Amino acid sequence: MTAIGQFWSEMFGPREAVSKEFEHLLMRQVMREEQVRVRALIIVALIIMLNISIVHAFFPDVVQRVWQGVNPNWVYLILGCFVLFEMVVYRMIGHQLALDRDLPVYRRYVGVLIETSVPTLILSLQIQSMGPVRALGFVMPLVYFIFIVLSTLRLDFWLSAFTGFVAGAQLFTMAMHYKPLADPEPEVYFHLTRSLVLFSCGVLAGAVGLQLRRSFAASIRAATARDRVTNLFGQHVSPQVVERLMREGAGTESDIRQVAVMFVDFRSFTAGARSRSPQDVVDRLDGAFAVLVEILDRHGGIVNKFLGDGFLALFGAPFEAEDPAHRAVAAAREMLAAMERINAGSSWPLRIGIGIHFGEVVAGNIGSPRRKEYTVIGDTVNFASRLESLNKEFGSQLLISSAVREALGKDCPDAVALGEVPIRGYEQPMVIWQLG
Numbered sequence: 001m002t003a004i005g006q007f008w009s010e011m012f013g014p015r016e017a018v019s020k021e022f023e024h025l026l027m028r029q030v031m032r033e034e035q036v037r038v039r040a041l042i043i044v045a046l047i048i049m050l051n052i053s054i055v056h057a058f059f060p061d062v063v064q065r066v067w068q069g070v071n072p073n074w075v076y077l078i079l080g081c082f083v084l085f086e087m088v089v090y091r092m093i094g095h096q097l098a099l100d101r102d103l104p105v106y107r108r109y110v111g112v113l114i115e116t117s118v119p120t121l122i123l124s125l126q127i128q129s130m131g132p133v134r135a136l137g138f139v140m141p142l143v144y145f146i147f148i149v150l151s152t153l154r155l156d157f158w159l160s161a162f163t164g165f166v167a168g169a170q171l172f173t174m175a176m177h178y179k180p181l182a183d184p185e186p187e188v189y190f191h192l193t194r195s196l197v198l199f200s201c202g203v204l205a206g207a208v209g210l211q212l213r214r215s216f217a218a219s220i221r222a223a224t225a226r227d228r229v230t231n232l233f234g235q236h237v238s239p240q241v242v243e244r245l246m247r248e249g250a251g252t253e254s255d256i257r258q259v260a261v262m263f264v265d266f267r268s269f270t271a272g273a274r275s276r277s278p279q280d281v282v283d284r285l286d287g288a289f290a291v292l293v294e295i296l297d298r299h300g301g302i303v304n305k306f307l308g309d310g311f312l313a314l315f316g317a318p319f320e321a322e323d324p325a326h327r328a329v330a331a332a333r334e335m336l337a338a339m340e341r342i343n344a345g346s347s348w349p350l351r352i353g354i355g356i357h358f359g360e361v362v363a364g365n366i367g368s369p370r371r372k373e374y375t376v377i378g379d380t381v382n383f384a385s386r387l388e389s390l391n392k393e394f395g396s397q398l399l400i401s402s403a404v405r406e407a408l409g410k411d412c413p414d415a416v417a418l419g420e421v422p423i424r425g426y427e428q429p430m431v432i433w434q435l436g
Contacts, residue, residue: 027102029216030155031093034103037153038090041115044146045079045086052076074125082118108159112151116166119143123174132178141171141194148201155213157206164202168195254364259317260328260356260404261381262301263388264292264335265310267351276348285309288350291338299331300324304375310388317363317376325358325407329435332356332398355387357401386423387432394418398435405433 056072089111096103119140126135144167151160175191266288273281289311293303301315315324315331332354343349359380366375387399405415412435420429 024100026213026217028097028100030213031097031103033153033155033212035090035093037150038086038093040150040153041147042083042086042090045083049076049079075122078118078121082115085114108154108156109162112159112163113166116144116147116163117170119147119167120170120174123171127174127178132175136175136178136191144168144171144198145201148198148205151202152205152209152212155209155216157210160206160209161199161202164199164205167202168198171195171198254362254366256360257317257320257363257376258324258359259361259363259376259380260315260324260358261361261376261384262313262315262328262332263310263355263385264313265307265353265388265391267353267392269309269350272348272350284348284350288339288342291342292335292352295331295334295338299327299334301327301331312381314376317361318374323407325356325404326411328356328358329400329404329408329412333435336397352397353388353391354398355384355389355391356399356404357381357384357387358403358407359383382425383423383430386425390421390423390432394434396434400433400435402431402433 052072052075092107093103122143123135123140126138126140129135130138148160148164148167151163154160172191172195176188179187179191266285269285276284289306292311296303296313299315300321301313302318304312304314313328313331315321315328321327335352335354339350339352343351357380359378361376361378361380363376364374366377383401387401390399391397399418400415405412408415415433415435418432418434421432422429
């Protein structure tokens, strides 16, 4: 396939199906670019008005010699009306953005026709005072290129091509209407060629705008896909883990971290679930988990995995966290208070047990080459699990290790030492602490 054929196929070939969400995001991006274009046109118009004022104020002889009596007030009037028109367009785009609606297509084409006619109006004034030969060879025909270049920001091939067509057609019409009677016939081809160049520039601007639109579309698709993966995958593992996996990949390297490990378990949940329907059990558990996980998020913790009617939470992995022990204890206290609120007036009150330990763990992606899981391994994890289990023995709800108590320092005056307690799987008894 030739380059032209490929370009035509990409330009006008069948478009792939896109979601409404994608179209909505792309539409908003296109309208924001349209606002940038409008701002640029307003600035250009104001700069032209300023330059005309400076020239008329400080170089009146030059103005008389070049413009030959053109009244600047007419130019100010045209440019002033143009600026007001663009301000209305800008506000209209902002209003449509606020309403999440696109601009009607016909308004865009009407806007192109009005905007591109501004150089034509000023050119007609110059022709009447300077004559067609000097005016058509002066600067105003070049102003059309400003509108053509900025039409790229419309991100629409047809609008840019239409801008080039309007500019070329109006310039050719002015040249043919005002040309001197003695003008030789080849002069027609001169003006026609110049107008075709304007139209060609509009087509090229449209192609560039189309490429920019595709770049924006690709970026939006990538962002949408990333959000979709994060939201979907984040329902199964922590969103923080998803972000790390998407950024770094599922590598096999592990690292050693200082982490506060928290185990949470619902007490006597299985017994209470026997007398209720499966849907009631799931709804009750999901409602409680939603509150507890939200608290974890606010304190910088993540749920590493759900364990039936409990979960394992981490503070300090997969990302570093300042004062992980403090964060874990603060989250645990807020969880207990939240459960009290949840249980108020409920026919099925839930009671949780929490165990927190602080120490080194090996953190990384573990599993087979086909399926991996981000997790933490080490004695710190095992001991935190044993602490949570001891809540049953002491009738408590929140137990911490000596390592956590030491990390808290003076910030935990209500900690009560329970003495050296035998821990399953450990040869020596360990000192544990209870928090109210």
